[in-house]
Amino acid sequence: MPRIYIDGLPYEADSRQTVMEVAAANGIVLPGFCWHPKLSVAGNCRLCAVQVEGRSWVEISCNMPVAQDLKVLTDSDIVREYRKSILALTTLNHPVDCGICDKAGECLLQDYHYEHNGAPSTSHEVKVHATKFHALSSRITLDNERCVLCSRCVRFTHEISKTKSLGIVQRGDTSLVRASGDGAFETDAYSDNVVDLCPVGALLSRSFLYKSRVWYLKATPSVCPGCARGCAVNLWHRKPEWKLQALDARHNRAIERITPRDNPAVNGPWICNRGRDLAPLFERERATQAICAGFSVATPAAIEGARSLIERARRPVALVSSWASNEELAAFAAALGRHFTVFVKRDREPEPGEVVADDILICADKNPNSTGALANFASAWGPGSTLPEGTDLLLVWGEGFDLAQVPQSLRTIVLDAWKNPGHARADVFIPVSIQTERRGTYTNFEGTVSGFEACFEKDDSVAHAEDLFAALAAANVAAA
Amino acid sequence: MKPYKRPQYWNSPTMGWWERAYVFEIARGLWVTGSIFTRNMWRWITGRKGALTTYYPEETRADYAPLNRGKHILVQRENGKPQCIACNLCATVCPAKVIEIEAAFDPTDPLHPKYPARFEIDYSRCVFCGLCVEACPEDAIRMLKEVPDLPTFDRDTLWLGKEELLTWNPRKDGAKR
Numbered sequence: 001m002p003r004i005y006i007d008g009l010p011y012e013a014d015s016r017q018t019v020m021e022v023a024a025a026n027g028i029v030l031p032g033f034c035w036h037p038k039l040s041v042a043g044n045c046r047l048c049a050v051q052v053e054g055r056s057w058v059e060i061s062c063n064m065p066v067a068q069d070l071k072v073l074t075d076s077d078i079v080r081e082y083r084k085s086i087l088a089l090t091t092l093n094h095p096v097d098c099g100i101c102d103k104a105g106e107c108l109l110q111d112y113h114y115e116h117n118g119a120p121s122t123s124h125e126v127k128v129h130a131t132k133f134h135a136l137s138s139r140i141t142l143d144n145e146r147c148v149l150c151s152r153c154v155r156f157t158h159e160i161s162k163t164k165s166l167g168i169v170q171r172g173d174t175s176l177v178r179a180s181g182d183g184a185f186e187t188d189a190y191s192d193n194v195v196d197l198c199p200v201g202a203l204l205s206r207s208f209l210y211k212s213r214v215w216y217l218k219a220t221p222s223v224c225p226g227c228a229r230g231c232a233v234n235l236w237h238r239k240p241e242w243k244l245q246a247l248d249a250r251h252n253r254a255i256e257r258i259t260p261r262d263n264p265a266v267n268g269p270w271i272c273n274r275g276r277d278l279a280p281l282f283e284r285e286r287a288t289q290a291i292c293a294g295f296s297v298a299t300p301a302a303i304e305g306a307r308s309l310i311e312r313a314r315r316p317v318a319l320v321s322s323w324a325s326n327e328e329l330a331a332f333a334a335a336l337g338r339h340f341t342v343f344v345k346r347d348r349e350p351e352p353g354e355v356v357a358d359d360i361l362i363c364a365d366k367n368p369n370s371t372g373a374l375a376n377f378a379s380a381w382g383p384g385s386t387l388p389e390g391t392d393l394l395l396v397w398g399e400g401f402d403l404a405q406v407p408q409s410l411r412t413i414v415l416d417a418w419k420n421p422g423h424a425r426a427d428v429f430i431p432v433s434i435q436t437e438r439r440g441t442y443t444n445f446e447g448t449v450s451g452f453e454a455c456f457e458k459d460d461s462v463a464h465a466e467d468l469f470a471a472l473a474a475a476n477v478a479a480a
Numbered sequence: 481m482k483p484y485k486r487p488q489y490w491n492s493p494t495m496g497w498w499e500r501a502y503v504f505e506i507a508r509g510l511w512v513t514g515s516i517f518t519r520n521m522w523r524w525i526t527g528r529k530g531a532l533t534t535y536y537p538e539e540t541r542a543d544y545a546p547l548n549r550g551k552h553i554l555v556q557r558e559n560g561k562p563q564c565i566a567c568n569l570c571a572t573v574c575p576a577k578v579i580e581i582e583a584a585f586d587p588t589d590p591l592h593p594k595y596p597a598r599f600e601i602d603y604s605r606c607v608f609c610g611l612c613v614e615a616c617p618e619d620a621i622r623m624l625k626e627v628p629d630l631p632t633f634d635r636d637t638l639w640l641g642k643e644e645l646l647t648w649n650p651r652k653d654g655a656k657r
Binding site (some may be wrong): 098099100132133209210211213215216241242244245246247248 | 565566567568569572577580582583584585587590593594598600602617618639
């Protein structure tokens, strides 16, 4: 265990670490475009340079192995002067169009320029122009003028997604990041991670292009419900203080973008493209009208109807949702679990064209909490499952079950969040809240529990399933 | 309890016999107000300048300071498109948060790919501080010295959009010729 000194302070290091890694592990932020903790060392941006005490020039810390009693200075005059000239070089051909750049506000080049340089360009040369809005794929646009050639995106496709679909062509100031000709980048299921990886505004999401400035948005920690992996994500939505009044009010309650939230236990800093496309899934037309015996009623009246159906039922069966949080499932088990015969239902199945499973993140089970649900209720509802003999009431919670499968004479209670014409067949339909309107936890297929927070207020006509079961439990106890 | 004593003021009027006679001073006062009234009436009937009343909102005051911060205008390029690049700096700096911009992408104009599809200012909340003009990196928003004349019965009509801000022309306002 060598001990190294950074700016005079001693730090314990592992002999395989680099100075950059030791600094990062101890909360010392060294600037750098190309270094990323999960990618290999490229050492091409030169910005992380530090000075070894006693030497007269700088060396890059990301590629400097630690040695016993190595003494580095991160803020000496030489280092500061060097960083300044490197940033001047980086911005030499940069268009400085922050006003129309979606990265502005979370751009490393902006931050470093303010922190380490701050001076206008001294160059009198005409800037080298390159392609703008180059469509790298149907999801990502590339602005070559803004690119600093850090090669993070290239290394990502070589080392993480393993499609080897990006590369740098030509040389010098005409170097360009380009996708390989075989279209591998288009089909790369993790391609959008290069947008987050890009330290500048060169790689941008086409679906988020010019949608909102990032400082209007707030990140709410959440869990991706797209598959059983349960990746930690941030849901970005408009801050309440920036609520729109004249423009489209739907933006006030919309998920503007989804980015990964670093969670080493589950997904690291990556998520798949499918996880970024969840907003349309959440923002399908919501069910807000409760139905009781074919009539539109207020939600409390529908709860009353459900309560009387449960009271009268002798052998009720429930199909619980694998999109429900652990808290909701526990509430169901506590309130109604003993009265009902419970099966765990898969709410969603893989869609055509979707990557079903791979060895990086994507799991075949497209439901976030199957593990948590099966921990509460042992039996799973599969394609061949049939209702037990003598069932007189069926409670369906969530999507993925067609009521046409059961005889018309069977009494049914349906709890769902989204509109579906099949709901009309139910004797009682109660609209429930979705993940973005409540907090809770999911258990992923490995048993890791991760929590999510609420982004938006729920509608008054919609019930939280947890409260709903408490209301129905009172009836159940009275009947027993 | 002491009897009420009328307070004496340093500037209480002292009247001579002429004032005490009453009728002469009344006649003089009627002459002053009547002459101003007839003079203004004559100027108004004949449409001349100089009447002391400003007929708001048809007429705007001529004596605004040159640096008065009034209504916003969006500057246009030569082809009539707004100079604005929808960077949202004005909306961000605005202390009253009255500016809302919807940005859009124009692939046909590579030099100005981002433009405001909608640009809205709420004049019911604008404090006319001028920070939006200061913040603009493109000189795309300016403030004219004339104040906006927006008397209305409905708060919603105080939102002015891009078209209005681009075409608003101070000469169209009812300033007297």
